[in-house]
Amino acid sequence: MLPLLVWLSPAFPVGAFAYSHGLxxxxxTGQVKDAATAEAWLADxxxxxxxxxDAVLLxxxxxxxxxxxxxxxxxxxxxxxxxxxxxxRHLEATQQGNAFLLAVRTAWPCAAxxxxxxxxxxxxxxxxxxxxxxxxxxxxxxxxxxxxxLAFVGNLVSAVVRLGPxxxxxxxxxxAALVSEVRRAAAFAEASTLDDVGSAAFRSDIASLRHETQYxxxxxx
Amino acid sequence: xxxxxxxxxxxxxxxxxxxARGVIDARFARTxxxxxxxxxxxxxxxxxxxxxxxxxxxxxxxxGGGMTGGDRLDVSLTLDAGAEAVLTTQSAEKVYRSDxxxxxxxxxxxLGAGARLSWLPQECILFSGSRLRRRLRVAMAxxxxxxxxxxxxxxxxxxxxTLGEGLFDDRWExxxxxxxxxxxxxRLDGPLAATLARPALGGGARAVATVVHVAPDAESxxxxxxxxxxxxxxxxxxxxxxxxxxxxxxxxxxxxxxxxLARFLSVFRSGPLPRVWQC
Numbered sequence: 001m002l003p004l005l006v007w008l009s010p011a012f013p014v015g016a017f018a019y020s021h022g023l024x025x026x027x028x029t030g031q032v033k034d035a036a037t038a039e040a041w042l043a044d045x046x047x048x049x050x051x052x053x054d055a056v057l058l059x060x061x062x063x064x065x066x067x068x069x070x071x072x073x074x075x076x077x078x079x080x081x082x083x084x085x086x087x088x089r090h091l092e093a094t095q096q097g098n099a100f101l102l103a104v105r106t107a108w109p110c111a112a113x114x115x116x117x118x119x120x121x122x123x124x125x126x127x128x129x130x131x132x133x134x135x136x137x138x139x140x141x142x143x144x145x146x147x148x149x150l151a152f153v154g155n156l157v158s159a160v161v162r163l164g165p166x167x168x169x170x171x172x173x174x175x176a177a178l179v180s181e182v183r184r185a186a187a188f189a190e191a192s193t194l195d196d197v198g199s200a201a202f203r204s205d206i207a208s209l210r211h212e213t214q215y216x217x218x219x220x221x
Numbered sequence: 222x223x224x225x226x227x228x229x230x231x232x233x234x235x236x237x238x239x240x241a242r243g244v245i246d247a248r249f250a251r252t253x254x255x256x257x258x259x260x261x262x263x264x265x266x267x268x269x270x271x272x273x274x275x276x277x278x279x280x281x282x283x284x285g286g287g288m289t290g291g292d293r294l295d296v297s298l299t300l301d302a303g304a305e306a307v308l309t310t311q312s313a314e315k316v317y318r319s320d321x322x323x324x325x326x327x328x329x330x331x332l333g334a335g336a337r338l339s340w341l342p343q344e345c346i347l348f349s350g351s352r353l354r355r356r357l358r359v360a361m362a363x364x365x366x367x368x369x370x371x372x373x374x375x376x377x378x379x380x381x382x383t384l385g386e387g388l389f390d391d392r393w394e395x396x397x398x399x400x401x402x403x404x405x406x407x408r409l410d411g412p413l414a415a416t417l418a419r420p421a422l423g424g425g426a427r428a429v430a431t432v433v434h435v436a437p438d439a440e441s442x443x444x445x446x447x448x449x450x451x452x453x454x455x456x457x458x459x460x461x462x463x464x465x466x467x468x469x470x471x472x473x474x475x476x477x478x479x480x481x482l483a484r485f486l487s488v489f490r491s492g493p494l495p496r497v498w499q500c
Contacts, residue, residue, distance in 0.1 A: 031420055044421035048408070082394075082404035085469070087462035198390065198408025200416060202471045203424035209458025209469060213447065 001143050003108060007100070007133065008151035010158075014099045014126070016151075019092040020159040020219035021050065022207030027163045028214060031203065035170040038160045039177055041204070042153055046181045049201030051152055053083060054127040055145050055189030056197050061131030062141045065112040070119040073132070077116075079194065080125035085205040088212055088221035094123035104133045112136025145186035153178050159219060241285055243267040243294040249277060251303040259301075267294060270311075277304075278495055281342070282311040288326075290319030290352055296328045300336035302362075309495040310342040313374070318350035323388055325354045332361040341486065343498065344372040344428070344479060347413075352388035363398045364437055368490065372430035372482055374475040375413055375423075384414040384427075395435060395465075403433055403465055424456070426471035428478040432485070434466040442466055442489075449488035453481040 006012060023041070026032040032041050045051040057080045064073035084090035101124055104113055116124065116132050124132075127148065134144040157171045166174070188196075208221060243265035250259045256277035261269060266285040272278065281296070288294065300306060316324050332338055347353060361367055373391075376384040388410050395403040409416055417423030434442070439461055446459040446466055455472035468485065472478035487494050 026421075031424065037420060040419070041421045044419045048416065048419075048422055053406070078401045079404055082401045083406065085405075086458075086460040086467065088460070090462050198392075198406040200407055200409045200422045202422060202426060202429050202469070203456065204421040206456050206458050206469050206471055209460045209467075212458070212460055 001139055001147075003137050003139055004134070004144060004147040007104070007108075007130065008147050010155070012100070013103050014096040016096060016155045017158070018219060019096070019155075019221040020163070020211070021045075021089070021092065021156055021221055022204055022211050023156055023159050024163060024217060024219045025207040025211040025214055026204075027160065027165055029207075029210075031207070032160060033165050035166050035174060038157070038166055038170075039174045042156055042174065042178055043181050045156075045201060045204060046149065046153070046178065046185045049199050049204050050089075051149055052185055052188070053197055053199050054152065055149055055185050056192045056194065057083075057125065058127040058131040058145060058148055059141060059189045059192055060194050061128040062135045062144065065116065065132040065135035068112075068115065070115065073116060074120050076194070077120045077122065077124055077128055079197070080128045081123055083197065084125070086208040086212070089205075089208045092221040093125040093127075096126040097124040097129040100126060100129045100133070104129070108133065108137065110136030142186060142190050145189050146182060149182045149185055150175070150179070153182060162218065240291040241265045241288070241293070243283065243285075243292070245269055245281060245295075246297040247279070248299040248301070249304040249306045250301040251305070256304045256306055265294075272496065277306040279306060279308045280311050280495065280497055281308060283314065287315035287317055288324040288353075289317040290322040290324055292324045294326045296326075298328075298330040298338070300330070300332045300338055302333040303335045304333070305337040307339040307341065307495060309497055311497055313343045314345045316345065316347050316351040316353045318348055319352040321352075323352035323354045323390070326356070328355075328357045330359045330361075332359065332365045332367065334362040335364055336362070337366040339368045339490070341368070341370050341495065341498075344374050344430075344475065346374045346377065347387060347389055349376050349382050349385045350387055353390070354388070355391045357391075357393040359393075359395045360399075361395070361397050361435065365397070366436040367395070368432070368434045369393075370430065370432040370482065370486060372428060372470070372478060374428045375417060376427060378427045378475050384417070386411055387413045389413075393433075395433065397435060397464070402463055403435065403467075405431060424471065425473050426456070428470075428472050428475040430470040430478060430482050432468040432482070434468075434489075435464065436466075437464065439464050439466040446485075446489055449485045450481075453485070455481040457481065457485075
């Protein structure tokens with residue numbers, strides 16, 4: 001499981017710090033304005049938003065890669081790209097996924113990642129890339145899901161800290177408080193199939209649309 | 222005089238033997254006199270009417286007046302190369318309280334080279350306790366112009382209905398030239414009011430809408446789309462990527478969302494909406 005600590009560290013060159021997932025707009029409008037509202041927003045993404053969907057997609061990619069089922073893997077790649085709700089979320093998912101695969105192919109080569117490159121020549125969304133690399137290095141699915149979702153939360157908490165409404169300590173409290181939600185979402189995804197893809201994060205999706213025309217921006221999404 | 226009693230929504234649940242299975246299967250082709258319906262099959266209480274002499278504008282009518290658990294509607298549309306059609310519905314589609322099973326709607330569209338389809342149904346109203354599973358699948362040629370607008374209202378807001386348990390499971394897949402370019406998967410299952418109250422989910426919204434416009438010039442129309450949202454009271458925004466444009470709306474008041482969506486569509490499409498939208 002050690003590769004997860006490296007791959008999901010902020011030092012791994014995927015550029016995660018550049019994306020707020022629409023939170024920059026949610027902070028601008030006051031939808032996220034303190035620790036409680038930030039925690040609630042992120043809990044929603046884990047329960048019925050992008051966190052949940054990314055976990056389902058990661059699990060499907062892990063299984064397809066572990067089974068060397070190229071057709072299924074291409075189906076996951078295609079669906080993960082098509083599910084992005086806006087231009088910026090599409091960018092966030094695919095830029096990080098492409099960058100992750102580039103770094104893994106260079107520093108952590110494995111057959112599963114080579115196989116993905118051979119069967120799919122389009123963009124690869126980040127959760128799909130993570131799932132394939134984890135399967136390729138024999139990292140168990142359950143641990144990968146928990147670590148990926150915790151990193152998702154950590155990155156967005158870091159974004160909210162940089163945007164101002166909460167401090168570092170509040171940020172750490174939110175991450176700790178969301179561990180149980182992370183575990184729940186990971187357990188759900190571990191037993192899921194692609195039929196379980198589904199969300200209801202209407203406000204989060206609209207925030208990513210509105211972010212495109214936000215006047216002053218720190219983040220690319 | 223006795224006060225008017227509220228209708229007992231339970232009474233609308235009907236036994237499986239008389240549940241409806243609606244079918245609309247239509248093929249449109251370009252002719253010397255514009256686009257015409259070349260083949261049309263209607264069953265199970267659904268009809269397709271063509272109220273206008275000019276242009277191909279079709280209105281889908283549910284003579285049963287709504288759907289309940291176990292009812293099905295399968296809509297299949299084929300537009301041959303160059304055909305142009307606008308489809309809407311006569312009224313909002315009401316989905317009544319279910320006794321457990323879901324109502325199912327499937328819309329499948331196959332769009333040939335250069336075809337233009339606007340799928341602009343009026344809103345779907347999910348009554349408290351209703352269960353709806355909906356699938357929308359489009360297979361289109363590369364140069365097709367497709368405009369889809371779907372809106373959903375959660376509960377009979379105007380009559381103050383408390384929204385209880387329910388299911389809304391909605392999946393869209395749009396394939397262009399064989400490849401999946403747009404997918405949407407909405408899933409609300411369980412206590413809808415509590416879910417819709419959550420900040421990143423409904424944020425208190427009781428009505429949502431999504432418009433997807435896929436066309437060769439879709440991305441160049443982003444500024445038009447944003448201008449068409451000017452003055453909207455709903456929470457809404459537009460984005461364009463990969464030859465598609467997407468607009469999303471959420472509002473607490475369904476009437477506000479409907480007005481914003483109608484204004485957006487008439488400005489963005491540079492023409493009035495089908496007449497049925499105006500009453």
